[in-house]
Amino acid sequence: MIPAAFDYVAPSTVDEAVRALSAAGEDAKVLAGGQSLLPVLRMRLAAPSTIVDLGRIAELRGVRDETDHLAIGAMTTHYDVQRDQLIAEHAALLAKATDTVADPQVRHRGTFGGSIAHADPAGDLLAPALALDAEMVIAGMNGRRTVPASEFFQDFFTTALAPDEILVEVRVPKFTGWHAHYEKFNRVAQAWSMVAVAATVRVDGGTIAEARVGLTNMAAVPVRATAVEQALVGQPATPEAIRAAAAHAAEGTDPTPDNNSDVEYRQELARVLTGRAVSAALAG
Template structure:
């Protein structure tokens, strides 16, 4: 289909982008890699009066260390995240999940910031950001502010970004020493996850001491499986992990669609959580 008509601007820096967004108000959309926005435009599910193309703002790209945190520019592509040695060393879960995003063509164009700002609960990376306790740095006419990932995702395709704000950086606490795994079930290769599970685990010889579980496509936003996280504390073997994973779907509200019923997704959440945690803990 052909997108509706819109005005287009390509700002040279963040300040110019914010001014364009402020002038347009709620009638503007940000274009980064285009892998989320362009399909919405073509399907006429979005009707912006202005598209603000931030794709050539160099200050929004790159990855660097900041103490115990990795700072990742919002415009950094999935390909660059996946292959960056700092991400592989200090945020392995992010690299593992990014490797499952769509296909190489999409990963070369799509961006970390664009994926998070799109706030699709079926996307892989929002649940990963939750599990990693990421922080998202946004800027607007009033300056910068930092939003914890747990507060960023508000509803289906809705984030805490104001209409005149731009996501500029994603801050990921280093998870050296944690086991990790991203497990997802999809109907066909390169499609959206029916359900996905992002698992981070710390363990000793006595068992799991801490677990974080992010759930993909189990509600109108990405979710943390809080009940399963609590149940996993102290789990000391595959049977204990399996029992704890039975709590993975508690508090979720999965949708009914062509990919499955809510009950089917709840079943998948339990199964995939068990698999992801066992692998992350080195028990699988």
């Protein structure tokens, strides 16, 4: 199917992009990598009056070391996130999760910020961003503001972004020396997560000193498995301790049933995958 007609704008700066969005009104759409927007346009599930293409804004690409955190440009591709040495050293969980996103073609075109801003609860980068206490830098007509991941994701496909705002970068605190793993369950290769678990832990002398665990597709927004984190801290890095902590994974979750699974099945998946994710992180 052919998309409905729309105006096309390709600004070269963030300020120009914000002005274009503001001028176009609520019917405008932002084009990042296009891996989510273009299929919707082709099926005419959306008919924006204007498309604002961020592809020419150099400021939105790349990873920077900002001493106590990494700044990841919103237009940085999944492929570049996978291979960036700063991310591998200081935010390994993001690299692990990005490895599971779709297929190589999508990872070459899709963008880190585009996935975050799309806010699909089955998307594989939301839970890692939440687990790592990431912050979103947003630009709008009134300047820039910073929103923590815990407040950025608000509902299905809904974020703190206003219609005339764009995501500029994602700031991720450094987790240097932490072990990490992303455990994903899907029915077929390259599909969205039915359930997934993002886990990163710091071990000191054989004891789990700190732990962060995020759940994918267990609610309308990514969920932090705080009960699991609390149960892990101070425990020996043993299979028994991991299994006992993982039993808490589904607490407080509200997964939406669909044709693939009901609530109880997803909650059991969360417990099983949490145990696998933490075990794999510790073994890595």
